[in-house]
Amino acid sequence: MTDATPPSAGAAPLLEVKDLAVHFPVGRRGLSGRGGGVLKAVDGVSFTVYRGETLGLVGESGSGKTTVGRAVLRALEPAAGSVTLYRDDEAIDVTGLDPQDLKRVWRHMQMIFQDPYSSLNPSMTVADIIGEPLRVNGVASGSELKEQVMTIAGRCGFNVAHLNRYPHAFSGGQRQRVAIARALVLHPAFVVCDEPVSALDVSIQAQVLNLLKELQGQFGLTYLFIAHDLATVAYACDRVAVMYLGQLVEVAPTEKLYYTPLHPYTEALMSAIPVGDPDLPIRPVQLKGERPNPSDPPAGCRFHTRCRFAQDVCVAKAPPLAEFATGHYVSCHFAGDLDLKGAMDHPASTVARR
Amino acid sequence: MDNILEVSDLEIMLSADQGTVDVIQSVSFKLAPGKTLALVGESGCGKSVTAASILRLLPRELEITRGSILFRSPDSGEVTDIAKLAPRGSAIRDLRGNDIAMIFQEPMSSFSPLYTIGNQIGEVVQLHRKVSKKEARDITAGLLDKVGIPDAWAAVDRYPHEYSGGMRQRAMIAKALSCDPALLIADEPTTALDVTIQAQIVELMQELQQEFHMAIIFITHDLGVVAQVADEVCIMYAGRVVERGQVRDIFHEARHPYTRDLLHAMPRLGNLEEELVAIEGNVPGLFDMPTGCRFHPRCAAFMADTCNVRTPDLTQVSGSHIVECHLYD
């Protein structure tokens, strides 16, 4: 997938997210339910997902990446911003839909969850789980439903002889295949993959990543791929967006992000990835201090408290996410002026070249 | 015996309603003082059970049925067979308190939310050394400082929930160090952490190992971390050690098909063009173990009438590099 050409300006957008914000109430609330603070889990995030691509969304815990994934589908109500889905010639404003219309749009937008143990209802058989979207949307019933369930389960590499079993009979990898089949049974155009392999064993991760890639080709899917480590994302994504404390700090085609990162946080994330070679110890870029509390983010650039290049301007003013080079967006006052180490400087690339 | 720990031919059986079955089979390894051994494998391979057996922290259903776990106390030079001790006796409790410490994936599990971190570590310090409460507090603050907790003298009086994930992990390491152990067992200590913090914790553990001259058993499924921390590596699959050797043997000269596949399945940075190699199939369940070599149903180098019939013998590749595979019989 990495050799795919990064979407040029001419590529058709499938999903457009503008100034998305999600707030959670925190702290004590009075009898009236008001009062207390607000946690801005996602604060002004904008990006576009192009048809047929995989956009990676990477961040550490508390960065708001999962929240973005859910808010895009309106599984969570955004506090502000807009999400637009382009289908055929129609532009659907997802954020403005009433519940009935939203249900119809969900046929085109689906989700694969991180934990295949909690995303499958334990009291339903695999066949019922995969068939449910067909049934409740009135798409198919009876033998036709059965056939469609078998087709999609087979495509997802699930043994169709086991369809009448319950989820507890299967391992994580098999369950994840069921979850994928359920998400794809209505043939959606867009799928949010929320850390789909992080709960799986190493040997199974590759199976599921390869399956997702294969299905993308077969069904012409577009993915928003949420992950916490840059190494996995490299295999799965055409473009990568890096999140820190509820905001995007850098968006770029995978190779550009890897070889010429423009944000100090991206550099730090990359430098911490283990090499997998005992002779090449990594030298992680140390981040100063602790990750700030997301309910009380620092003023100015949110990363300034931990950035080794921070200047006065970083405290005073928040840098906008601006296009630095074609398709390469970064939110840093000193974009391009800093000497940042990319993947080529990472010891792992030495291994790769050998 | 120069090694601090020698596990030989360890077998652990599980008794369940469905009968008894082995969870660990002929597991052997050695660990020299001050060195790090990594136990690597996927879920259900028995790495955590092996570690728990060294402290005799096995649940009732699991029982050591064969083999020995020899531990040599660095102070007295006395050798104890942990496998022979009573699991709830005072001998094993003494070992746990003084010589062997353990840290876990989830640091909250080793702290009570009701007391300050200082209280809880100080208690261990007091149990271990004859010091007053005041002195124990000072020692605790010193330990917290050593594990890189900023402003350690104030942090002593904070409660576990006031620490961030990474700081809790550091505090747990401080607690483990408080009894000055000769052997530290770390069960997936970095798995729940973010990458940037994971790197810091790994570095910290290496520094502390130098300073305290501890041996470490590092349990993980992450080969990337293993390359960083380990001197020796045991690759485990379905309750058996399939390959073991020096870290370079494993990463540069891997022999077992499973080890090789694992190395290829690991996402690495820097080789964007390379495809990930998947290992087909699933880890077998305890009650439907394949006959012969337990990896044979998933193995690319499967040889009919051999791999599915006989359990392979151990083959010495070189020095301490040992592999269990019919390819090298």
Add this chain to the structure above:
Amino acid sequence: MSRTTGAAGVVGAAAKGSPRTRSYEVATHWQLMWWKFRRHHMAIVGLSVLGIFLVISLVPEFLAPYRAHTRDLRYAQGPPMGIHFFDSTGTFHARPFVYGWKSERDPVTLRRITTVDESKLYPMQWFVKAEPYKLFKLFDTDIHLFGVEGSKVHLFGTDQIGRDVFSRTIYATRTSLSIGFIGVMIAFVLGLTFGGISGYVGGMMDLVVMRVVEFIRSIPTLPLWLALAAALPRDWSATQVYIAVTVILAMIGWTHLARRVRGKLLALREEDFVLAARLSGCSHVRIIGRHMLPSFMSYLIVDLTISFPYIILAETALSFLGLGMREPAVSWGVLLFSAQNVRSLVLMPWLLIPGLFVIVAVLAFNFVGDGARDAADPYAK
């Protein structure tokens, strides 16, 4: 025991790959629960005891040799009769028998005493014809499980006015258990409704329901029962009192359940599979009915089992204090009420036998509850 999670995980995983693999893999939620429940021997014992109690409650007329109010004046205040196989001469009888008795007055205290007359033997009979009754209120019959011909058998002795304690205990079992059952059911419906509203609708409704629950729970229970029970008109019939007592007990019992339902719903709302169902286009009704209810029905059953003995004990306590059920109704509490004073305790300790039934029933429910609690989450590692 977080220390052994890794190792304990293996135990859980082992349970998964059992040899009866086929059946395990296609087993439903309830089958898995039953398999796990079966492993608790005490729970199985408890369940068997409850089964016996259920049979007793269904056909007390058949099991009790006499009716609750039949008086045997000749054997008033008589102690439990022993069932013998060997007579006074040491001869073995294949059919067990009871001795006859003589009733006379103590020449000194003038108290009436019953003495065993070892010269008369009355063999026990199965399926004897005695007082007529309607089985299940439908079939006229006069067959009783056991009895003796020509005399009477009082296994647990008799009370002050000669009523058979065994028969009365059998009838009381029905009353007490049915109060428990109906009370639990009312509490269940109330708890499910209010807890459900609170947990699923949330917001203002949640706030109001929870404050009401907290208010009810903050009232000391015993004085509240006393006040409510004392408010019952004295001239109500036994049936009316019965219904009133049940409702009073249920009114207090539901709060606990409502809280549990709410907590469980709030937790389930966050589950991935519930979100997945929403994204699949499921209606609210389907989400609750197909996805949420089955996942916490098992927990509710545990709660019901555990709240059962509380209601039984509460009824017993109320009746014992003379504020709940009253004669001529028979419940365990009513029977114990007659064993209240020291004099009858000393002279007729067998009047406490119904108390044993209460203890056995409560223990049985608790054992079953323990087993059920463990089985409620059959997927736990």
